[in-house]
Amino acid sequence: MTTIQTLIDAAATGAVYAMMAVGIGLVFGVLRLVNFAYGQLVMAGAYALALTNGLNPALSILVCFAVVIALTMTMDVVAFRPLRRHDASPATMLVATFAISFLLQSIATLKLGVLGRTVGTLTGLNRPIGDGRLIVRWIWIVAIIVAAVTLVLLLQLLNRTSIGLHMRAAAADFRTARLLGVRANGVISFAVLLSGAIAAIVAVVMTVETPYVTSDYALRDTIIVLVGVVVGGIDRLWSATLGGFAIGFATGVLNGYLPSTGTWPFTSGVYLDSAVFALVILVLLLRPDGLFVRRERGAVERV
Amino acid sequence: MSDAALELAALEVRYGAVSAVRGLDLTLRRGEIVGLIGPNGAGKSTTLHAIMGLVPLHAGEIRFQGAPLRGRAPESVARSGIALVPEGRRIYPNLSVRENLRLGLAARRSRLGEHHASDIAWVHELFPVVEEFASRPAGTLSGGQQQQLAIARALVARPDVLLLDEPSLGLAPQLVDVVFAALEEIRKRGVSVLLVEQRAQRTVAFADRSYVLSNGELTTTFGPADADDTERLIAAYFGS
Numbered sequence: 307m308t309t310i311q312t313l314i315d316a317a318a319t320g321a322v323y324a325m326m327a328v329g330i331g332l333v334f335g336v337l338r339l340v341n342f343a344y345g346q347l348v349m350a351g352a353y354a355l356a357l358t359n360g361l362n363p364a365l366s367i368l369v370c371f372a373v374v375i376a377l378t379m380t381m382d383v384v385a386f387r388p389l390r391r392h393d394a395s396p397a398t399m400l401v402a403t404f405a406i407s408f409l410l411q412s413i414a415t416l417k418l419g420v421l422g423r424t425v426g427t428l429t430g431l432n433r434p435i436g437d438g439r440l441i442v443r444w445i446w447i448v449a450i451i452v453a454a455v456t457l458v459l460l461l462q463l464l465n466r467t468s469i470g471l472h473m474r475a476a477a478a479d480f481r482t483a484r485l486l487g488v489r490a491n492g493v494i495s496f497a498v499l500l501s502g503a504i505a506a507i508v509a510v511v512m513t514v515e516t517p518y519v520t521s522d523y524a525l526r527d528t529i530i531v532l533v534g535v536v537v538g539g540i541d542r543l544w545s546a547t548l549g550g551f552a553i554g555f556a557t558g559v560l561n562g563y564l565p566s567t568g569t570w571p572f573t574s575g576v577y578l579d580s581a582v583f584a585l586v587i588l589v590l591l592l593r594p595d596g597l598f599v600r601r602e603r604g605a606v607e608r609v
Numbered sequence: 610m611s612d613a614a615l616e617l618a619a620l621e622v623r624y625g626a627v628s629a630v631r632g633l634d635l636t637l638r639r640g641e642i643v644g645l646i647g648p649n650g651a652g653k654s655t656t657l658h659a660i661m662g663l664v665p666l667h668a669g670e671i672r673f674q675g676a677p678l679r680g681r682a683p684e685s686v687a688r689s690g691i692a693l694v695p696e697g698r699r700i701y702p703n704l705s706v707r708e709n710l711r712l713g714l715a716a717r718r719s720r721l722g723e724h725h726a727s728d729i730a731w732v733h734e735l736f737p738v739v740e741e742f743a744s745r746p747a748g749t750l751s752g753g754q755q756q757q758l759a760i761a762r763a764l765v766a767r768p769d770v771l772l773l774d775e776p777s778l779g780l781a782p783q784l785v786d787v788v789f790a791a792l793e794e795i796r797k798r799g800v801s802v803l804l805v806e807q808r809a810q811r812t813v814a815f816a817d818r819s820y821v822l823s824n825g826e827l828t829t830t831f832g833p834a835d836a837d838d839t840e841r842l843i844a845a846y847f848g849s
Contacts, residue, residue, distance in 0.1 A: 471704075471712060475712050478704075479699065479701065481663070482695065482701075483712070484683040484684045485663075485695060486684075486766070487688045487716025487766060488712070489684050
């Protein structure tokens with residue numbers, strides 16, 4: 307019954323990647339900024355969890371949220387806002403987030419060492435369900451549920467509240483939104499805050515299955531998610547999210563079926579990246595606008 | 610203190626080395642409709658953009674109810690009580706008509722509170738299509754209906770000053786009538802209107818005063834009585 311196992315594992319990876327895609331897509335929607343440093347927010351959250359291992363798990367998770375959100379807001383105030391003020395091009399902003407990414411990784415290496423730390427907050431969730439014949443871990447189910455709840459709540463927020471409406475308007479046409487009285491900095495700060503909160507959720511979920519935290523934690527995942535977001539269609543939040551899910555799911559499925567001898571260089575990881583990116587190239591050749599983008603209307607609503 | 614709602618003094622806007630507007634003086638009194646006419650590229654839209662804080666002033670001053678506006682962000686200008694109906698309507702095609710209208714509430718000043726039901730009712734009365742098609746995506750409306758929505762969206766914010774950038778552009782004649790009839794109602798509410806238009810004769814006949822803007826400078830002033838003086842209009846328009 308490895309098929310079901312693989313599919314559930316793949317769906318869990320897809321769910322986590324979908325959340326990362328939402329976090330990246332939200333900020334891109336209002337700022338036209340691709341935040342390459344998104345993975346380092348997850349890394350910071352993972353370290354926050356690892357360093358508070360001794361605390362009550364709820365408290366530890368609270369610290370993780372506080373750290374990630376504070377870091378996200380700092381990033382906005384220190385880096386993004388000055389760039390916006392000078393009307394920096396999207397390319398400049400992207401390069402700036404590369405710099406932030408490497409800066410944060412270096413700080414983590416310098417301050418916390420190269421050996422890494424282990425998170426023990428919710429280790430219980432890594433146990434298998436049932437008698438052991440079919441290995442489905444609790445965390446897979448939890449990841450899928452958490453992602454679904456997060457996305458539904460976000461959708462409610464975007465569709466039912468004034469700030470959500472303002473965000474959607476700002477993402478579609480920022481200048482007109484400002485002319486209507488929508489506060490630019492308010493909307494941007496809110497989007498950044500939400501993306502930070504989502505990064506914290508990702509950190510909590512990801513550290514259950516991958517508890518060993520080093521300074522490059524979530525870096526590879528971010529690159530794959532960014533690719534997924536582009537493949538899905540970065541211009542809209544839902545297509546970006548689907549792209550994140552799809553690439554996560556594809557990664558999980560390929561991971562389950564690709565041959566692996568367990569020794570370098572024939573580990574599944576080698577085949578995995580090649581296979582995933584071969585798939586990406588194929589999709590981009592066939593649907594350059596994005597896998598989930600319908601080509602019908604001229605104007606697009608991006609959130 | 611005068612009864613001026615909006616005063617532009619020695620306004621100058623440059624794009625690079627080129628002056629788009631220079632030495633422009635204009636006063637809009639409370640409850641007044643002032644027309645701004647002139648050929649394409651004369652600086653009409655630029656003047657409106659300068660008021661809204663979309664383009665920086667090179668020189669001059671803009672005062673709204675006595676307070677300087679220079680250097681304020683567009684959302685801050687909108688929240689202080691000036692609304693712009695931009696050229697090309699700029700409605701959100703993928704949002705519903707109702708959501709477009711709700712966006713207009715973003716500029717409502719806090720002193721007006723949350724009691725906006727009567728304003729929405731008034732706007733619905735002015736433009737019944739906005740109520741009729743409330744749940745449709747705004748992009749599915751016709752051009753004329755979109756223009757009505759754009760004006761309605763500006764009005765729910767209860768602005769003291771309404772700026773309109775070519776509201777009749779591309780509209781069928783009877784829809785132009787609808788737009789001008791709505792402006793008449795807006796005037797009755799005591800809202801001051803600065804109307805940028807290409808339809809010179811119609812604007813001159815309708816507005817309390819009209820100015821011709823040519824090459825970034827105000828040239829001629831017209832009153833409603835001058836609307837029939839076609840020759841003078843043409844001369845002012847094309848510069849004689």
